[in-house]
Amino acid sequence: MADLADFERERKRLWGIAYRITGSVADAEDAVQETWLRWERLPDGEVEDPRSYLTTVISRLCYDQLGSARARRESYVGPWLPEPVVTESGPEDRVTLDESVGLAMLTVLERLTPAERTAFILHDVFAVPFKEIADVVGRTPDSVRQLASRARRRVRAEAPRRTVDRGEHRRAVDAFLAAVIGGDFDGLLEILDPEVVWRTDGGGKVTAARLPVIGDEKVVRFSQRLMRGFDPETMHALVREVNGAPGVVLVDPAGERCIVFGFSVRGGLITEVDAVINPEKLRHIDLGSL
Template structure:
């Protein structure tokens, strides 16, 4: 870990004090907050590094509420990162998709996790302006009060309430409304992988909804569709075409829980080369989000290793 301002290695915390360090205690919450706000594992870890430096630069004896101080720090760092990221994404090559996060297998049963950290939801959150996104995440995902959020952002609670109402309305109008139980999702996933491995166009088309759309994020680094693909025939032929390319030889598809939902990842040996998430409606795949940008896949990590998000399952306080 390096100090961003000096370039020198950041001080390493005393292992004897780590167990009582509020930053260590609340790291899962801090990572979850940053990841929900940014949609990127790498950016979330950068935010945590900056927050750690700030935390250890203050007189902690004077911090009355360490958890609130840390959440406020992460919130404002993420808000600054979101504001600058909007300009960068305007010149992004092809569709932009969030950075996937591999989550534990039991997370597929955690409805709250799947709803708040799913790739589909992160795509919706991307349509909010930075302040709306921050307020929505703090209020609707982690359950902070309007007064608490106002304290984090230095805004009146009444203003935060208005922002929250606007953000929630926007999200509800755009959030995915597709549901599939674990058994149905597993069946569709297995059939999808079998059709892709077997090059079976008809079987693959039968799995795709008539209005299916595929978004493919290569970031201009690897070959990817630069515009969304629509319709079963177009989408199925494109997927099988990718699987048939010489560069794809040796790629195997495997089931994995990505962002809280059973999904599919592409592996080349031990290397992850793609993450594919999708919505299922009436037993068919409705939306497909295919992440192949290597810079985003480099940051994919197991939730247990990164202390990934644990949203508040009790709702707003």
């Protein structure tokens, strides 16, 4: 059997690759498990470069999965957002944000072809050589280079312009939370960019806006309607890490309703709000531990 220690050293990186390619926590976990099963069946010492081998295996699994996933998402009700990753707040000495895993960035990656997305993530985020990526997507290295270049241009054109300063981002999130919880909607206007975009992913499972809400005043009115479903005296409102940046989690007293907010911030103002309320996309979150 191949060495377990070699796999465990790569586990976190493998999950990161899988999540960025699929945008799904469940699919990423399934891909890591399948990669382990294939690794486990190998004779000890057969693979000279475990990192390269494991990267290729999990990338192929996720690349193959993207085709069917895209077909499902084309019939998805309302905006599609990735399954959010929620963790405890990051250490204070972290001063920058990981843009590659943000909800807004992953939403942009959804507009790429599976080959473009895979090439971009593997090369630009994880520094995988084009030759190895070619083995994953079944193209030549030159073709993969072009795929990554096209994807890079599109990401640069469509990704939100946002701060990478955690302090600036956190201050905007704290102001958002204080305004929403306090019902201070004039204060909320002050923290929103005039052209702010709010996307709500309900997936047809719960009531949600089926189109993005654009503009600060419309976003304020929409947030007022959304908050009517929560009792401000009993709900839990928490700042947590949401996909590598400070975000907000709202939970009702019984833990039966939850909203996870991710934000893009620029110039001290919130430019994008991504709200995931589809309960199927929140099943992996342990609400009791928040």
